[in-house]
Amino acid sequence: MIEDLNQGHIQAVRDVRQGEDVMRKFCESLPADRLLQGNDSNLDAALDKEKNLRVFVDPESGAKLTYASSLGVIAQFVSCLPDASSPPNYIMTAEHGQYTCEIILPENSPVHSATGRPSSRKAIAKRSAAFEACLLLRKGGHLDENLLSTHHKHLPAMRNAHLALNLNKSSMYGMKIKPKIWEDTRGSLPDSLYMTIIQLETPENLGRPSQPIALMTRTRMPHFPCVLLHLQADKTSNLTFASLRGSLQISQDALSRLNAFTLRIYKDIFNKKFEVNDRAMSYWFAPVVKNFQHMTGQQGSLDLLDWEALDYVYENEAWRWDIHCQPSELEGRYLVDKWDGGRRFWSLKVLPDLRPQDPVPPDATPHKYMDSILDYSVSLFPKARKRAVWLKDQPVIYAHRILHRLNWLDEFTQTDLKVNNKAYVCPEPLLFSALPTTLVAMAYLIPSGISRIESFLIALEACDMLGLTLRPDLALEAITKDSENTEEHQGEQIHFQRGMGKNYERLEFIGDCFLKMAISISIFCLSPQHDEFEYHVRRMVLICNKNLLNVAVEKKLYEYIRSVGFSRRNWYPQGIKLLEGKGLNKVDNQAYDHQLGDKTIADVCEALIGASLLSYSNTGDMDMAVKAVTALVSHPDHDVAEWADYYKLYTKPAYQVAQATAVQTNLASQIEEKTGYHFKYPRLLMSAFLHPSLPTAGGIPCYQRLEFLGDSLLDMVCVNFLFHRHPDRDPQWLTEHKMAMVSNKFLAALAVKLGFHTHIRYSGSTIEFQKRDYAQEAQEVEQEHNGARDYWTTTRNPPKCLADIVESYLGAVFVDSEFKFSEIERFFNDHVRWFFEDMSIYDTFANNHPVTHLHNHLVVSFGCSNYKVMASAVPNAAGTDVQHQVAVVMVHGEVVASGTAASSKNAKVRACERALEVLKPLAPFEFRQRWGCDCEEGEDEVQLGDVGTAI
Numbered sequence: 001m002i003e004d005l006n007q008g009h010i011q012a013v014r015d016v017r018q019g020e021d022v023m024r025k026f027c028e029s030l031p032a033d034r035l036l037q038g039n040d041s042n043l044d045a046a047l048d049k050e051k052n053l054r055v056f057v058d059p060e061s062g063a064k065l066t067y068a069s070s071l072g073v074i075a076q077f078v079s080c081l082p083d084a085s086s087p088p089n090y091i092m093t094a095e096h097g098q099y100t101c102e103i104i105l106p107e108n109s110p111v112h113s114a115t116g117r118p119s120s121r122k123a124i125a126k127r128s129a130a131f132e133a134c135l136l137l138r139k140g141g142h143l144d145e146n147l148l149s150t151h152h153k154h155l156p157a158m159r160n161a162h163l164a165l166n167l168n169k170s171s172m173y174g175m176k177i178k179p180k181i182w183e184d185t186r187g188s189l190p191d192s193l194y195m196t197i198i199q200l201e202t203p204e205n206l207g208r209p210s211q212p213i214a215l216m217t218r219t220r221m222p223h224f225p226c227v228l229l230h231l232q233a234d235k236t237s238n239l240t241f242a243s244l245r246g247s248l249q250i251s252q253d254a255l256s257r258l259n260a261f262t263l264r265i266y267k268d269i270f271n272k273k274f275e276v277n278d279r280a281m282s283y284w285f286a287p288v289v290k291n292f293q294h295m296t297g298q299q300g301s302l303d304l305l306d307w308e309a310l311d312y313v314y315e316n317e318a319w320r321w322d323i324h325c326q327p328s329e330l331e332g333r334y335l336v337d338k339w340d341g342g343r344r345f346w347s348l349k350v351l352p353d354l355r356p357q358d359p360v361p362p363d364a365t366p367h368k369y370m371d372s373i374l375d376y377s378v379s380l381f382p383k384a385r386k387r388a389v390w391l392k393d394q395p396v397i398y399a400h401r402i403l404h405r406l407n408w409l410d411e412f413t414q415t416d417l418k419v420n421n422k423a424y425v426c427p428e429p430l431l432f433s434a435l436p437t438t439l440v441a442m443a444y445l446i447p448s449g450i451s452r453i454e455s456f457l458i459a460l461e462a463c464d465m466l467g468l469t470l471r472p473d474l475a476l477e478a479i480t481k482d483s484e485n486t487e488e489h490q491g492e493q494i495h496f497q498r499g500m501g502k503n504y505e506r507l508e509f510i511g512d513c514f515l516k517m518a519i520s521i522s523i524f525c526l527s528p529q530h531d532e533f534e535y536h537v538r539r540m541v542l543i544c545n546k547n548l549l550n551v552a553v554e555k556k557l558y559e560y561i562r563s564v565g566f567s568r569r570n571w572y573p574q575g576i577k578l579l580e581g582k583g584l585n586k587v588d589n590q591a592y593d594h595q596l597g598d599k600t601i602a603d604v605c606e607a608l609i610g611a612s613l614l615s616y617s618n619t620g621d622m623d624m625a626v627k628a629v630t631a632l633v634s635h636p637d638h639d640v641a642e643w644a645d646y647y648k649l650y651t652k653p654a655y656q657v658a659q660a661t662a663v664q665t666n667l668a669s670q671i672e673e674k675t676g677y678h679f680k681y682p683r684l685l686m687s688a689f690l691h692p693s694l695p696t697a698g699g700i701p702c703y704q705r706l707e708f709l710g711d712s713l714l715d716m717v718c719v720n721f722l723f724h725r726h727p728d729r730d731p732q733w734l735t736e737h738k739m740a741m742v743s744n745k746f747l748a749a750l751a752v753k754l755g756f757h758t759h760i761r762y763s764g765s766t767i768e769f770q771k772r773d774y775a776q777e778a779q780e781v782e783q784e785h786n787g788a789r790d791y792w793t794t795t796r797n798p799p800k801c802l803a804d805i806v807e808s809y810l811g812a813v814f815v816d817s818e819f820k821f822s823e824i825e826r827f828f829n830d831h832v833r834w835f836f837e838d839m840s841i842y843d844t845f846a847n848n849h850p851v852t853h854l855h856n857h858l859v860v861s862f863g864c865s866n867y868k869v870m871a872s873a874v875p876n877a878a879g880t881d882v883q884h885q886v887a888v889v890m891v892h893g894e895v896v897a898s899g900t901a902a903s904s905k906n907a908k909v910r911a912c913e914r915a916l917e918v919l920k921p922l923a924p925f926e927f928r929q930r931w932g933c934d935c936e937e938g939e940d941e942v943q944l945g946d947v948g949t950a951i
Helices: 007-029 043-051 069-077 122-139 180-185 252-269 307-315 373-378 380-389 437-443 444-467 472-478 503-524 532-543 545-554 598-613 621-631 645-648 662-675 682-688 703-723 730-741 744-753 766-784 802-815 821-836 839-847 850-861 904-920 922-933
Strands: 087-094 098-102 114-117 170-175 192-200 215-219 227-232 235-243 282-288 334-337 344-350 397-401 422-425 430-433 579-580 592-597 867-875 883-891 894-902
Touching: 069 122, 087 122, 098 122, 114 122, 122 703, 170 598, 180 444, 192 437, 192 850, 215 437, 227 444, 235 444, 252 282, 252 307, 252 437, 282 307, 373 422, 430 867, 444 472, 444 598, 444 621, 472 503, 472 598, 503 532, 503 598, 503 621, 503 703, 503 730, 532 545, 532 703, 545 598, 545 621, 598 621, 662 682, 662 821, 682 802, 703 730, 703 802, 703 821, 730 821, 730 839, 730 850, 744 766, 744 802, 744 821, 766 802, 802 821, 850 867, 850 904, 867 904, 883 904, 894 904
Parallel strands: none
Antiparallel strands: 087 098, 098 114, 170 592, 192 215, 192 235, 215 282, 227 235, 334 344, 334 430, 344 397, 397 422, 867 883, 883 894
């Protein structure tokens, strides 16, 4: 078919016709002695002679079997055999000028072979063998009365299942605000507590003196990772958490002092007055001695607490000022506006030249009352102000108003930097807090610290629910969704939650790869006789987002996902009653909901698998990742608890353990010289080099099953390398550069470099010609490029079988080594890694992907950053449940092109391909005119990894 008025199609047809004319004229000009008469010359006439002699008519139906129809009958019969991976093989022998053919049917055929009658022509002899085989099959009841196979291939039941998720579908789900550990432990008076020291790694960056604070809990806290805080505009520090060993016996008197200190922090600093109820407290704060230095494995001790500060706060509600106080006593104090919860000050010094009735200096930060310095110091409402009487001769203090900043997890904004904090106040209207300023300075960081601690605890509770033991930082990263479109890597994140730390997208990338490998291994072990298609279908059912979503919803994993950043309201403790302050009428156990997309929940499942893998990456232990896969796919096809269980599932097939022939042993010896791996089972290696075109030889199957296994192993080892080698790269960059490592081009070149191409066994001249020509070219190109690592990118497209045998070889190594992934890593390090030490040389290879190509064309060539690539599901026109994905490319709000496919990934690719066809012919000025682009180059430039979806 050609497209109407398509000049390219029309010219192609003309070229073919012209070539036919040239060939025809050449053939017609040949002399008679150069004309070849093939075996099929005058075949119809020969068959006409034969048909009178060899015809079978079924007595039940009258169906007629002839030489001409026998080949078709055999082909239909073989196609219906279960697990048949090879066509029938015809073996021709010649004797006394006659040809005799024997047909060899697949191994699982009820009739294994048949021999035809001698004939002077090969074509007739071949059909005779097929005819005899048909007679035997009909006699055995394997062909019915219509000469159709009585065997039926059972295709996988889920092969056409709709397993994709609608990327735009989301629902409201419940969300945990507080970890369950607080609720489980409060309600009684503790007689012992555990100590976690909270301190700054670089306290000098805070800009004022501070001292550590202890978090006192009824149970010992896990070892939390440090948290980065933004203390000043250009200064940061890690907030560290040291969970000390051993419980501390606590008296009722000491507990009362801890309680008073904790409630004073809430009241003086955060303007929240809670009831005094020791039993209902989730935790307590306590001052730590200023010279505390943490040591690994340190034992907790009450001597580490600053009891002098505790006693003073317990015994004094505030420091009392009077007119007789010395000016020096007013310096370095923490001042509280009793009537305005947002006004807190650091007192710096007394200004003897100013009086309370003086005008407010012009450089003071604004306040609603500005008639005088005394007026500026009072926040009472008008009626109360009229009744209030103040001393006229009290001093004036120069102070800094404290920025009401609770979320130190986030960077400073331009608004924060422009805040004026100068203030001039009188002491009488203000409260001088009993809290030392060194503790107040540290206490201002408590909301950020408690918020992150509770997020860690909720993440660990999610792991406990799944039976997993993970590093707290990776557990939290796996469940963190910091924007509405986290999974799409768009240039501008929608409703971005600042200060949440790393989100799940990188963990999801490596977790997805491990999930694929784990399921592939399990299915390979459980179903050694199934074909590759069956493997793919069964794997698809388990790893699809739909299955992950269903399992996650059943386990209520959505409750643990962190989709909301720091909250000024939710960090306060639950369990104790609020008496004064904002949120007075708030219900303690109020339910919170958040909106999550279906794909988000599925992605979090994969991220948790990635976190399970990386939590033990320093030891190479994959048991926890295997356990995570089992928990999150929840299917009998993957019911293993640790890596060693995979090998326990595997039963060695008869062909693997049978005695190896000299040829098979010699093959293993030659491959060992090239790769360094010694095969215990040479017949397994032979299977890795048997092409599907070749009939099963000695019961050894073709390489397709091993290729299925090796493909997932190669993916995993390549992704693992890229993930750790490039820790700052996003999933799209990693995916696109992984494509180079697992491409048919590279694997075929590697097969030639290792000499694998000389060992592949196949049937057919076409494969021979393709293999030989490509191998010759690859070797020549390697020599011409003088050792360049990317020489393989310049070769032609290779025959796929060369790439296949590299993957099947890896599958064979994995099975032969009793499922040691270290052997796959060794092969990668010895034979693959060298090519990809510098991934920048493959940027061009990666940029050939349409999504990336479109991004580069818009951003680099046109300087445009206002564009989107979006996909959405649309129902089938026939009204069935099957949906298609439609993707669009939009530039400045206008649709440039669209694409439709069964998956959003392919739909986006098609949309980007069509968009490139539209945009590439345009000059930059034409693009700007057509699409109204007013983007400035370099402004808000979209990063390469932020566009599209990882594939």
